[in-house]
Structures are given as structure tokens and as C-alpha cells.
Amino acid sequence: MNTSSQAAWSWNHASLYRVLTIMVALAMGLYHIWVILFGSSEALLFRGTHVLFAVTLTLLLYTTFSRKQDEAPGILDYAVLAISIAPVIYVLWNQQYIDERTPFGIDPMLPWDIIMSIIMVVVVLEATRRVIGLALPLTAIVFLVYGFWLFRNEPTRVLEQLYMGTEGIFGIPISVSATYVLIFVLFGAFMERTGTGQLFMDFAMALTGHTAGGPGKVAVVSSSLFGTISGSAVANVMVDGPISIPLMKRSGFPAHFAAGVEATASTGGQIMPPIMGAAAFLLAQNLQVSYSQVIIWALIPAILYYVACFCAVHFEAKRNGIHGVPRSELPQFKIVMAERGHLFLPIIIILVVMYSGYSAPLAALAGTAACFPVAALRKSTRVNCTLQNLIEAFYDGAKNALGVALACACAGIVIGVVTQTNLGIIFTQYVTHISQNTLLLALVLTMVAAIVLGMGMPTTPAYIILTALLIPAIIKLGVDEPAAHMFAFYFAVLSAITPPVALAVFAAAGIAKADLWKSGMAAVKVGAAGFIVPFMFVYEPALLMIHDSWGWILWRFVLALVGIAMLSGGLHGYFVDRASTWQRIVLVAAGFALVAPNLWADLFGIGAATFIIVIQWLQRKRVAATARP
Secondary structure (H helix, E strand, O other): OOHHHHHHHHHHHHHHHHHHHHHHHHHHHHHHHHHHHHOOOOHHHHHHHHHHHHHHHHHHHOOOOOOOOOOOOOHHHHHHHHHHHHHHHHHHHOHHHHHHOOOOOOOOOOHHHHHHHHHHHHHHHHHHHHHHOOHHHHHHHHHHHHHHHHOOOOOHHHHHHHHOOOOOOOOHHHHHHHHHHHHHHHHHHHHHHOOHHHHHHHHHHHHHOOOOOHHHHHHHHHHHHHOOOOOOHHHHHHHHHHHHHHHHHHHOOOHHHHHHHHHHHHHHHHHOOOOOOHHHHHHHHHHOOOHHHHHHHHHHHHHHHHHHHHHHHHHHHHHHOOOOOOHHHOOOHHHHHHHHHHHHHHHHHHHHHHOOOOOHHHHHHHHHHHHHHHHOOOHHHHOOOOHHHHHHHHHHHHHHHHHHHHHHHHHHHHHHHHHHHOHHHHHHHHHHHHOOOOHHHHHHHHHHHHHHHHHHOOHHHHHHHHHHHOHHHHHHOOOOHHHHHHHHHHHHHHHHHOOOOOHHHHHHHHHHOOOHHHHHHHHHHHHHHHHHHHHHHHHOHHHHOOOOOHHHHHHHHHHHHHHHHHHHHHHHOEOOOEOOHHHHHHHHHHHHHOOOOOHHHHHHHHHHHHHHHHHHHHHHHHHHHHHOO
16 A cells, blocks of 8 residues: 555544544434433433443543544454443343343353453443543452452352442443433533633633732632533633633742642532532432432532632732732623623523422533523624534533543442442441441541542542442431531542642642642642531531521521631631731631530630631731831
């Protein structure tokens, strides 16, 4: 074959490969839209088709033999793809046989069942590794080894649990991914393609850019807004960071602090209603409540988290004399709302549809369908309404959903083994024993486990494993079930900013060109007050808006706000004025006192806050009088 013929084949192959991946992504999105509109008759069929799309697109995009990203696969890659999708097709083709058989020895697995189950497990582990790394597959392998060791005389029992039904790979986690996650991720891709990301940034800059440490506050506000359409901390960093981090550095913040602020603010997007991270949908499924109920539970904790971030930036800026950006260099609020404000409408549509009694997937579909028509309402955003942009939105949505889909499939392996071996009951007894029935110690153990698990894997599988192993233990010690699940979910999210493996910090530090360890410690310091929030709502469920009157909920919310502000002030050395060492100690102690719903602790916290405010106000007046000519 001559050189020109080789070039022609290469060009044609690359083009066909690109068309193929786009067609698979389009089919994936359209299939899930069809299911939302018309329903799926059978759970295994729906979940299996979701896995089929996810595995196919993953092996097309993340190839082994032609390793460069987005480079067309070779013949071996296509061979691996064919072998990999075979076990999913086998399940779909033999659905009736699988539904009618009686498992665990009564109807033994056929030779082809065993072969396909082994291939399926290997495919899920490998596909997950390609998309999100080694940590989760290695965790699943540890559980598999335990399961095979326990059932060494009947190894097919483990394979049967994982493959031949809806208790393993095709279990609840993948159901949540198929039912909820994909359509919400697709909605986020549609919003981004119609220019909403720029709206959030301009909106935040117009509101807070001129205040002390304005660029840092811009990162906090814009990341919280972008979090409403993206459940990924790293995605938030990569969208907001290139704009907010250079702004923070120019205003005077050190590079590592700028990275820490952006990482912490972006991480909070997963707990920010109305569209939270993928694990929130799983939380709703586990508790058998509507997603709108989870939004209500998450609202006050999310506000407290972002108040903690906002206070940290404000106090750090005031202590170091860092000013905001001149108003002349910032977008004007009226112009921002006039040109792009209509792009908030799809989010409003989702909330209206959801709280009108319709399902969350249908609400997300309504918001998704509204994105391009809403963008067409104004000339400033009409330029985004093209067929190419629409196709790219489908492609981005499907690609962005792969990490969650495969994490859920891989976590299904863990859950299958835990269910089969009763490991969850054993672990609950162990935690209860080691904590000696002390709730605080059990909570700390759960927090540490969540952070450790989340260091190497996404929030969703970390939360799934905690659901099986640790959440039952703290519920047994008297914690309300919603609070227990929210506690684990919250810390699985916060692991993204906890060294040594903090994915959001890695992304932000790369943009800021800052030291990873300094950036990680800055992120922990900025989010430190936020780490207290889960303990607050465990000890006071009113912060989740359950059990109590609105008056009591409001009172505890106000006290929590004061406590968070005092903790931030103590950690960053500023409240009303620069704080001395003893003042910082009092601020931190008072902030912790307001965590527990105890009358004497509340009185101490309020008294300490009043005392520090008066002392620092007098201190400020004295300094001003001394400085006056």
C-alpha cells in the first residue's frame, strides 16, 4: 500500500471512528430519554442496556492498544470491544431464562453462564480502571478475594450473585445511574453548551467581585452555581478555575490559597441543590424517598458549607489587606441579567416540575428540553443554538456519565459480595464494639473511612460502600436514618479536598501552578469549618428540616451560621478586626460550642461571640484613633 493510500485509510478510519462514538453517545442519550417518556418493562433489560452503552463507549474512547486519547482504535481494540460486550448481550438475550431460574444450587450455572460471568467481572474492573483509575477496581478485587475464599467450595455462588440477576453488577447502584444520573449529567452538558457557565461566572463577579478578596468570593459563588448543573468537583474546577484562580492571584492571594479556595468551593457543588452529585440520587433510592426530599435535607448543610468557604475567603482577605476588583473592570449586574439571565429558566423549570409531583428524571428531561429553546430567546445566546452544538451536548453528556456508570457497576461487585457474605452485619457489630457504643467515636470512624475511601474513588462508590458497612452502625447508635446517610455522603464528598489524594486539589493546583501539599492544606483550612457541619446535623436533625417546628429550625440555623463564622474567624485570625492568639482560641471554642444543641453550650457560644465582637470593635476604634492625625 502506498503512502497516499495509507493516509486516505487513516483519514477515513479516524472519521468513521468519530462518527461511531458520536452515534453511540447519541443512542445512549436518546434511549434513556425514551425510557423516561415511555418506561422500561423490565429492570434487567433497562440496567443491562445502560451497562452495554457505558462499556461500549468506554472501550471506544479509552483504548488499550492505541493508547493516545481520541486516537482511532486498532484491530485488537475492536476485538476486545466485541468480547467485552458479549456477556451483556448474553444477559439481555437470555433474560427470560435468568428470570425463571432458581439460583444458588437449585438451578446450577451452565458452562456458558460461568464463562460469561467471569468475562463480565473482568470487563467491569478494566473499564472502571480506564475511566477513574485503580482504586475502586482494587477495592472490588479485595472483596472478590474475600468472597471466593469464604465460598471456596462453591465459587459459582459469588459469580451467580454478581451476574445472574439484579443483586450485583446490575443492582441498585447501576439502576440509579441509569434512571437518574445520566439525564441530569445530560442536562448539565446542555446547560454548558448553551452558555450557562459564562452566566454563572459573570453573575458571581457582578455580585461579589468588588468586595474584599472579591475574586475568591467569585470562585465560591460561581462554583456553588455551577455545582447546580455538575456533580463533579474536578469538572467544576476545570470550568471555573482558569478564570477565578488567575484573578485571585492578581488580587494578592498566594497561588496555593487560590487553588485551595477553588478546590473547596468546587467540591461543594456535589452537595448543592437543586442538582447534586450522583450519590444523592442513590441516597434517595436507599431511603425510598423522592429526590425532592433529599434536596430539602441538603439545603441548610449546603448553605452552611458555602458560608464557611465565604467567611474563610473574607477573613483571609481582611487580615492580609486584599481588596476587590475595581467595579469598572467587572460585568454590570443589570447587563448580565439582561443578556444571559434567561438561562436560569431551565433550572427553575426542573424545580417547578419536580415540586409539582412529577419524577426527578422527568423534571430533568423537561429542563434539558428547555435549554436550547431558552437560549434562542436572546441574541446574545442564540449563537449557541446550532445542530452541531446539540450533538456535542449529547456527546459530552454521555461521556461525562461514564465515570458514574462504571463506578456504580464496579460498586455493584462490592455490594454483591457484602450481601452474599453478610459482611455488612459483621462490620456493624465490629464498629459498635470498637466505639464502645459511643456515638462520637463511631461518627469519627465513619468520617475517617469516608475520607480514606473517597481519596481514591469517586463519591458515589465511596458512599455505596459506606452504606453497606458503616451507616448501619451509626443508625444502631441512635442517629436518624436521613442524618446517617447524609453524614456519610457529606464526607465522601469532602474527600476530594483531603490530602494526600485530593483530586479537586490536584486539578486546581495544576491551574494555579502551586505546590500540591500547600494547596491541599489550604483547601482543608478553607473547608475546615465545613467539616463540622455533618456533626451539627447529626446532633441536631433540625438542620435537615426534620422533626421540629419552623421556629426551632430557624433558631438552630442562625446559631449554626454564627458558629461557622466564629470557627472560620478563629482559623483565619480575623473577625471584626485582626484576632490575637487568645481571641482565636475563644472563637474556635465558641464555634465548637454551638455545634451541640445544648442550652449552656449555646449561651457560652453567644456570650463569647458578643464578647469578641465588643473587644475587637473597641480595638478597631483605638487603632483608628491612634492613626488619626
